Amino acid sequence: MRWKLANLTCMVLVLSAAAPAQSQTASDQTTADHSSSAHPKAAHDQKHGRSAGGEMASGAGDIGKGTAKGAGSLAVGTGKGAVDLATLHPINAATDVGKGGVAAGTHVGVGAVKGTAKIGKGVGKGIKHVF
Numbered sequence: 001m002r003w004k005l006a007n008l009t010c011m012v013l014v015l016s017a018a019a020p021a022q023s024q025t026a027s028d029q030t031t032a033d034h035s036s037s038a039h040p041k042a043a044h045d046q047k048h049g050r051s052a053g054g055e056m057a058s059g060a061g062d063i064g065k066g067t068a069k070g071a072g073s074l075a076v077g078t079g080k081g082a083v084d085l086a087t088l089h090p091i092n093a094a095t096d097v098g099k100g101g102v103a104a105g106t107h108v109g110v111g112a113v114k115g116t117a118k119i120g121k122g123v124g125k126g127i128k129h130v131f
Contacts, residue, residue, distance in 0.1 A: 052126035059118030066111010073103035 050058065077100010084093035
């Protein structure tokens with residue numbers, strides 16, 4: 001599981017680094033200069049979204065955050081279970097380990113879904129930019 005996640009993260013980072021940077025041509029720049037002098041607030045009215053590469057990198061970050069939160073939840077559950085087992089409370093130990101495992105699965109699942117959605121959105125932006 002870790003190797004698959006590591007490979008996916010590396011692949012996403014490589015793809016985001018290879019995404020073409022957007023540049024402004026001279027004709028676009030002169031048009032922007034003329035419009036900004038006529039309407040000084042016109043440039044502030046437009047919202048600029050995240051680039052395709054930025055969207056994919058953010059998705060990879062979400063996957064990583066979900067994995068980290070999941071590992072933390074699993075560690076907390078395992079630690080509580082170990083303490084309960086040492087104090088001769090085996091039922092509480094099993095419950096704590098189970099809760100930690102469920103929380104870990106939830107965090108990893110949510111991070112993977114959010115990250116995959118952002119990566120898909122970034123790929124869509126990249127394809128839209130090419131075509």
